[in-house]
Amino acid sequence: MGVFFGRYVRNGPKGQGGNVFKGIKAAQPLRTVSSALVLLAAMMMLVTGRAAAEEMQPAATGRNVAKALLLDAARAGERIVAVGERGIVLYSDDEGASWSQGQVPLDTTLTSVAFADERRGWATGHDAAILATQDGGENWEVQLWEPDLDIPLLDVSFQSPTSGFAVGGRGNLFRTQDGGATWTNQVLLTRDEFDSHLFGIGQAPSGSYFLASEQGVLYRSDDGGTNWVQLDSPYHGSFFGVTFAPEGRVIAFAMLGHVAVSDDNGETWQMVPTGTDKSFMSATVTSAGNIVLAGLDGVVAITRDGGQSFEIHGQPSRRKFSRLLPTRDGAWLAFGEAGVKRITLDVK
Incomplete structure (x- = not known):
C-alpha cells in the first residue's frame, strides 16, 4: 500500500527560501543488518547516530580515485559512467581502458546512477542526495540534498528525461515529473506499518513498476507510481533489486543467493535455486x-x-x-x- 506523507520542493539553493518539506517524521538512526554485506553497508551507511553533514564539500580528487569503491555504473550512449564513495564519478569513452573524473559539488557516497539518454542522467547517494548531469557525466549539479533526513537513496530510475524515481532508506520514495526541478516524496509503509528500506526499483515490460525492499517486502504500482500495493512474497529476507526477462518474467534477487520469479506480474512467486x-x-x-x-x-x-x-x-x-x-x-x-x-x- 502507498501512503503519502509529505511533499518536498527544491526551487533554489538551500538557505535561500527554496526548500519546503512538510509532513515527514523526524529522522531516526538507520536499522542495522548483517555486517557480512560489505557493499550494502557502504551503500546504507549503517552507523547509528551518524551526524549529518553541515555543508556541501566537493567530491574527493587525486590519484586514488581510480581505486575508489564504486557502487554502480551505467551507459550514457557510448560512454560508461560509474559512481561511488566520496562523491566520485568516473567516465570512460574507450570501454573502460581509461577513465576521467567528473566534476561533482558533493562528497557524499553515491550509490546509483541512471541515464535517460546519452547526456541527461541522475545519481543518488547518502544524505538524501540527488544529482543531475546534462553532459553525459562530466559536470553535475545538486537537485536534492537533505542531510537532516539521515537516509541514503539507494536506486534511481528514469523512464524519460522528465519522469523518474529515487528510492532509499525507511521507505522513502522520491518522484519527479519535471526532470528533477521538483521532487515529491512518498513514504511507503508495509501492511504492519513498517517503513522498510527500499533497495531497488524497475519497470516491467507490462508497464508496472516494482520495488524491492527488506524483510521480503515487494511492491507494485500499476498507475505509473502514484499508488503502490504490497505483494505476497515467498521469501522473508531482503530483496536488493528487480529485473525482467524479455518475455516479461519478473525476477527479484535477494540476499544469500535467493531469487524469486513471477510469470503473472507479481501476483504469485516461486523461488528458483x-x-x-x-x-x-x-x-x-x-x-x-x-x-x-x-x-x-x-x-x-x-x-x-x-x-x-x-x-x-x-x-x-x-x-x-x-x-x-x-x-x-x-x-x-x-x-x-x-x-x-x-x-x-x-x-x-
Whole structure:
C-alpha cells in the first residue's frame, strides 16, 4: 500500500527560501543488518547516530580515485559512467581502458546512477542526495540534498528525461515529473506499518513498476507510481533489486543467493535455486536477453532461460561486485571494491 506523507520542493539553493518539506517524521538512526554485506553497508551507511553533514564539500580528487569503491555504473550512449564513495564519478569513452573524473559539488557516497539518454542522467547517494548531469557525466549539479533526513537513496530510475524515481532508506520514495526541478516524496509503509528500506526499483515490460525492499517486502504500482500495493512474497529476507526477462518474467534477487520469479506480474512467486549463498547486488540484461547477477565474493550468476535456472561462476580475486557491464569487445567490467576490474564471462 502507498501512503503519502509529505511533499518536498527544491526551487533554489538551500538557505535561500527554496526548500519546503512538510509532513515527514523526524529522522531516526538507520536499522542495522548483517555486517557480512560489505557493499550494502557502504551503500546504507549503517552507523547509528551518524551526524549529518553541515555543508556541501566537493567530491574527493587525486590519484586514488581510480581505486575508489564504486557502487554502480551505467551507459550514457557510448560512454560508461560509474559512481561511488566520496562523491566520485568516473567516465570512460574507450570501454573502460581509461577513465576521467567528473566534476561533482558533493562528497557524499553515491550509490546509483541512471541515464535517460546519452547526456541527461541522475545519481543518488547518502544524505538524501540527488544529482543531475546534462553532459553525459562530466559536470553535475545538486537537485536534492537533505542531510537532516539521515537516509541514503539507494536506486534511481528514469523512464524519460522528465519522469523518474529515487528510492532509499525507511521507505522513502522520491518522484519527479519535471526532470528533477521538483521532487515529491512518498513514504511507503508495509501492511504492519513498517517503513522498510527500499533497495531497488524497475519497470516491467507490462508497464508496472516494482520495488524491492527488506524483510521480503515487494511492491507494485500499476498507475505509473502514484499508488503502490504490497505483494505476497515467498521469501522473508531482503530483496536488493528487480529485473525482467524479455518475455516479461519478473525476477527479484535477494540476499544469500535467493531469487524469486513471477510469470503473472507479481501476483504469485516461486523461488528458483541458484546454487550459491552469496547475496546478489545487481542485475544486467544483455543484448541477447541473458541476465547476469553480480554477487558478493566475486560470484556471478547467469541465466540463459529467463530465470528458470542459473549457472554460478566465481572470480579468483573474490572481490565484492556491485555492478557488471558488458563492453563492446565482449569483455565485462566489474565495479566494486578497489574500483573497476576487467573480467571474462562466457555470456552474450
